Amino acid sequence: MYPKSIQKLIDLFSKFPTIGPRTATRFVFYLKNADKKEVKELLTAIINLKKNIKICSFCFNTFEPAQISSKIEAGKGEGNLCSICSDSRRDKNLLCIVEKETDLISLEKTRKYKGLYFILGGTVSKLKKEDIDKLRTKELLERIKNPEKFGILNLKIDEAILAINPTTEGEATILYLERILKPLTCGEQSRTIKTTRLGRGLPLGAELEYADEETLGSALEGRK
Amino acid sequence: MYPKSIQKLIDLFSKFPTIGPRTATRFVFYLKNADKKEVKELLTAIINLKKNIKICSFCFNTFEPAQISSKIEAGKGEGNLCSICSDSRRDKNLLCIVEKETDLISLEKTRKYKGLYFILGGTVSKLKKEDIDKLRTKELLERIKNPEKFGILNLKIDEAILAINPTTEGEATILYLERILKPLTCGEQSRTIKTTRLGRGLPLGAELEYADEETLGSALEGRK
Amino acid sequence: MYPKSIQKLIDLFSKFPTIGPRTATRFVFYLKNADKKEVKELLTAIINLKKNIKICSFCFNTFEPAQISSKIEAGKGEGNLCSICSDSRRDKNLLCIVEKETDLISLEKTRKYKGLYFILGGTVSKLKKEDIDKLRTKELLERIKNPEKFGILNLKIDEAILAINPTTEGEATILYLERILKPLTCGEQSRTIKTTRLGRGLPLGAELEYADEETLGSALEGRK
Amino acid sequence: MYPKSIQKLIDLFSKFPTIGPRTATRFVFYLKNADKKEVKELLTAIINLKKNIKICSFCFNTFEPAQISSKIEAGKGEGNLCSICSDSRRDKNLLCIVEKETDLISLEKTRKYKGLYFILGGTVSKLKKEDIDKLRTKELLERIKNPEKFGILNLKIDEAILAINPTTEGEATILYLERILKPLTCGEQSRTIKTTRLGRGLPLGAELEYADEETLGSALEGRK
Numbered sequence: 001m002y003p004k005s006i007q008k009l010i011d012l013f014s015k016f017p018t019i020g021p022r023t024a025t026r027f028v029f030y031l032k033n034a035d036k037k038e039v040k041e042l043l044t045a046i047i048n049l050k051k052n053i054k055i056c057s058f059c060f061n062t063f064e065p066a067q068i069s070s071k072i073e074a075g076k077g078e079g080n081l082c083s084i085c086s087d088s089r090r091d092k093n094l095l096c097i098v099e100k101e102t103d104l105i106s107l108e109k110t111r112k113y114k115g116l117y118f119i120l121g122g123t124v125s126k127l128k129k130e131d132i133d134k135l136r137t138k139e140l141l142e143r144i145k146n147p148e149k150f151g152i153l154n155l156k157i158d159e160a161i162l163a164i165n166p167t168t169e170g171e172a173t174i175l176y177l178e179r180i181l182k183p184l185t186c187g188e189q190s191r192t193i194k195t196t197r198l199g200r201g202l203p204l205g206a207e208l209e210y211a212d213e214e215t216l217g218s219a220l221e222g223r224k
Numbered sequence: 225m226y227p228k229s230i231q232k233l234i235d236l237f238s239k240f241p242t243i244g245p246r247t248a249t250r251f252v253f254y255l256k257n258a259d260k261k262e263v264k265e266l267l268t269a270i271i272n273l274k275k276n277i278k279i280c281s282f283c284f285n286t287f288e289p290a291q292i293s294s295k296i297e298a299g300k301g302e303g304n305l306c307s308i309c310s311d312s313r314r315d316k317n318l319l320c321i322v323e324k325e326t327d328l329i330s331l332e333k334t335r336k337y338k339g340l341y342f343i344l345g346g347t348v349s350k351l352k353k354e355d356i357d358k359l360r361t362k363e364l365l366e367r368i369k370n371p372e373k374f375g376i377l378n379l380k381i382d383e384a385i386l387a388i389n390p391t392t393e394g395e396a397t398i399l400y401l402e403r404i405l406k407p408l409t410c411g412e413q414s415r416t417i418k419t420t421r422l423g424r425g426l427p428l429g430a431e432l433e434y435a436d437e438e439t440l441g442s443a444l445e446g447r448k
Numbered sequence: 449m450y451p452k453s454i455q456k457l458i459d460l461f462s463k464f465p466t467i468g469p470r471t472a473t474r475f476v477f478y479l480k481n482a483d484k485k486e487v488k489e490l491l492t493a494i495i496n497l498k499k500n501i502k503i504c505s506f507c508f509n510t511f512e513p514a515q516i517s518s519k520i521e522a523g524k525g526e527g528n529l530c531s532i533c534s535d536s537r538r539d540k541n542l543l544c545i546v547e548k549e550t551d552l553i554s555l556e557k558t559r560k561y562k563g564l565y566f567i568l569g570g571t572v573s574k575l576k577k578e579d580i581d582k583l584r585t586k587e588l589l590e591r592i593k594n595p596e597k598f599g600i601l602n603l604k605i606d607e608a609i610l611a612i613n614p615t616t617e618g619e620a621t622i623l624y625l626e627r628i629l630k631p632l633t634c635g636e637q638s639r640t641i642k643t644t645r646l647g648r649g650l651p652l653g654a655e656l657e658y659a660d661e662e663t664l665g666s667a668l669e670g671r672k
Numbered sequence: 673m674y675p676k677s678i679q680k681l682i683d684l685f686s687k688f689p690t691i692g693p694r695t696a697t698r699f700v701f702y703l704k705n706a707d708k709k710e711v712k713e714l715l716t717a718i719i720n721l722k723k724n725i726k727i728c729s730f731c732f733n734t735f736e737p738a739q740i741s742s743k744i745e746a747g748k749g750e751g752n753l754c755s756i757c758s759d760s761r762r763d764k765n766l767l768c769i770v771e772k773e774t775d776l777i778s779l780e781k782t783r784k785y786k787g788l789y790f791i792l793g794g795t796v797s798k799l800k801k802e803d804i805d806k807l808r809t810k811e812l813l814e815r816i817k818n819p820e821k822f823g824i825l826n827l828k829i830d831e832a833i834l835a836i837n838p839t840t841e842g843e844a845t846i847l848y849l850e851r852i853l854k855p856l857t858c859g860e861q862s863r864t865i866k867t868t869r870l871g872r873g874l875p876l877g878a879e880l881e882y883a884d885e886e887t888l889g890s891a892l893e894g895r896k
Contacts (some may be wrong), residue, residue, distance in 0.1 A: 001329055004286035005276040009269040015262075017250045022657075026241045029325060031273060032286060039274055043267055045233040049255060050263055062256060064227035090689025101253060102881040105225050110889035131309040161895055162256075165879045198880075199894025201873030203887040207837045208775040208870075209470075215875040217782040222894055223833055246881075295596030327656040334665040385671055389655045422656075423670025427663040431613045432551040432646075433694075439651040441558040446647025446670055447609055450776050451736035453724040457717040463710075465698045474689045477773060479721060480734060487722055491715060493681040497703060498711055500677040510704065512675035549701060555674050 156187025826858025
């Protein structure tokens with residue numbers, strides 16, 4: 001019904017997360033009516049995203065090398081570190097394992113954490129081999145055993161914070177991570193890695209009347 | 225918090241209709257993880273949208289000239305008509321005035337209308353001069369008076385359907401259109417243009433219990 | 449967990465339409481904290497509902513006899529008519545068939561209808577005998593054939609308005625009613641009853657962009 | 673529009689929490705169509721609620737004396753205790769202060785708390801005298817100073833858990849309670865009462881991406 005060039009773009013926007021054909025159509029007419037400068041800016045930004053953004057060789061976070069350019073010669077020869085991993089002030093005794101980039105950003109925004117991160121790349125609902133293989137567990141173990149190879153010197157992890165969503169899937173993932181991390185040590189003369197989970201309790205704005213029993217029980221036990 | 229190239233694109237997507245920063249962030253990571261071919265397809269589609277899509281010189285609908293190429297020599301010398309306006313089988317006694325492209329598409333999908341269209345470009349909440357000036361009322365009157373100048377031959381409008389949303393704003397716009405259209409004639413030896421409105425009543429799936437009185441009254445009066 | 453007298457009342461309120469245990473609990477504490485006068489008023493109102501409210505012998509609407517007291521001696525000996533059926537100014541050529549009381553009230557609120565009603569008592573999703581038997585179709589036919597027996601004199605129905613929701617279920621019910629009503633006549637020297645349906649179209653506040661094709665098609669055809 | 677006895681009951685149900693006229697109307701027709709036995713059961717339950725349910729002289733919880741009948745001769749002469757306050761196994765070193773009955777029930781359901789309660793009767797948005805006067809703060813202080821007078825022997829509160837919603841209003845209330853409770857002692861040779869708050873953190877099913885910074889910060893600090 002729409003001209004070909006419009007329909008094509010509707011189809012492509014419909015693939016964007018949360019977007020259906022109706023909103024995709026609104027996007028297309030928004031761009032159709034936008035001035036040339038604005039559209040050019042969008043095109044440039046999309047091109048720059050693919051050109052400028054790299055993946056950190058240690059934690060798998062996205063970063064922009066121009067900002068940092070801390071190239072390292074070690075290991076695979078041309079690794080690159082994100083601004084967190086290359087920041088010498090970060091605490092190298094703490095490793096926080098998260099599911100995805102946006103979770104890392106959420107934790108950084110609290111300004112309460114000063115250690116390093118590792119982005120797992122997903123969660124698993126069941127501990128099937130094929131599901132677990134989609135997570136970066138092999139990469140995680142490699143980085144704990146040989147951090148220097150991935151650009152981090154003097155790593156000595158005492159505590160691995162499993163900052164995974166307290167959902168059913170997250171719980172399964174946490175259980176698996178605890179199993180593979182607990183027997184490990186990281187760094188010279190170090191002790192077994194202690195794993196911790198994020199504290200449970202009432203979130204800001206919650207009402208006792210609507211809280212589930214498990215959360216309320218945690219809130220009671222964690223009172224202070 | 226995000227790398228510059230990511231933040232820039234989040235900002236641009238946040239300007240899209242209905243999109244906030246959170247969904248914009250999801251769009252960026254969707255593109256970040258998409259393969260090169262898919263991103264290239266999107267870039268090409270956006271470029272083609274701006275390059276290929278023209279505005280119909282009569283009805284202001286969008287169209288893709290390559291599909292039709294019905295150039296006309298008349299009037300301003302280089303007008304172009306959309307596939308509806310250039311279709312000789314359409315009924316030239318009927319003109320349907322709509323607010324925007326998507327409304328035109330909705331009406332075409334019903335396959336119940338065979339006349340021409342005119343896209344008004346908006347609605348007004350009050351009949352202030354500055355608001356009315358944003359609508360294409362001057363262009364509408366020009367096209368009714370001299371349709372040939374805009375590429376339509378033998379136009380003789382008997383009825384103008386004011387297919388505007390039955391909202392408060394739409395009603396104000398309809399009242400204004402009735403005022404400027406009713407005294408007019410279009411075409412040789414023709415009578416005054418009759419204006420009509422879309423029928424009111426219960427939509428598919430409605431329940432009497434939740435219908436407003438005005439709608440239910442219309443449904444009673446329009447029973448058949 | 450709650451005292452027995454509280455839990456009992458929570459259970460009873462939980463049976464109310466749309467109410468779950470949580471809202472039921474709020475109801476109970478609302479009553480617990482209400483003053484005696486208010487609770488007494490509620491008790492009296494519930495008792496009066498069961499004591500004072502009667503069902504109209506012709507249309508099955510609820511009514512309060514004290515207000516009207518138009519007892520009739522005919523037929524079953526002690527029928528009673530609601531305020532609409534006993535109002536001599538109502539048009540006895542029109543019968544509006546509705547699903548339930550609240551639909552009748554919605555239609556009365558429009559002040560556009562002056563005929564009589566008949567409450568069918570439900571709709572059917574399929575034309576199975578056991579479903580149809582739940583409707584008051586037998587009662588409907590009896591009242592059309594012998595209106596005097598149910599208290600209405602001089603009934604002569606020209607048109608039966610099938611004011612049933614334009615939903616899938618409503619459509620099935622309308623089809624069935626058309627089948628049983630069309631061959632009928634009502635009153636002396638009368639013609640076959642004409643059946644009509646409520647008009648379809650855009651409701652107040654609708655937007656063309658979100659209207660379904662069938663509704664928009666009806667709105668186009670019903671323009672005026 | 674509705675008969676008087678129906679309208680009266682619609683009006684009364686419309687006063688119930690969360691209920692508007694439309695749902696109230698559905699309630700009335702639900703009762704209209706319910707059988708006599710069911711309506712009688714409802715009437716009896718409402719009467720029993722007002723007749724049987726008492727307020728605990730210590731904690732202000734509702735209870736049904738017949739179940740317990742632990743009358744005490746002290747103080748005002750005819751106080752009565754709820755099943756929690758009269759349970760000798762409950763820990764008399766802990767007092768949990770809640771806003772309302774349903775919060776008490778939520779905490780009991782966790783089976784993680786074994787102390788006594790006190791129902792404050794509300795929260796305050798600002799620390800204005802007229803607002804605070806609506807809370808049972810005077811009653812709270814009386815019960816801490818002279819618990820025997822209200823039926824509790826051997827009370828010796830070490831910790832007062834301020835189990836109030838972590839909302840803006842709840843916070844204001846908590847601050848006020850801390851101010852009036854902290855200098856106090858309760859019981860012989862006892863130390864100053866320690867006040868605690870429910871633990872903050874991620875609730876069951878939460879997602880880091882959507883958690884607010886304060887909650888996520890608490891979850892990080894409270895990790896274990």
